[in-house]
Amino acid sequence: MADEIKLETRMRWDARTNIILGVCREHGQRYALEFRSMAQAIALRDGIRDGAVHLATEVCLKNTYPSTKFY
DSSP states (O other): OEEEEEOOOOOEEETTTTEEEOBOHHHHTTSOOBOOOHHHHHHHHHHHHHTSSOBOOEEEEEOSOTTOOOO
């Protein structure tokens, strides 16, 4: 079973993985999402501003254990 959830459209940094999250899957591959310098973050911001990359609007969740009941 899969479901989609609407997200708040914004970038965020995950300290555990050091990755910038919130970029769409289709265009995010064009940019370095592992945070190594402010120049990379600024390039990503400029890409969003120019329309070359978009912020993610939905996330798809998949239940891999369909027999599991959540109470």
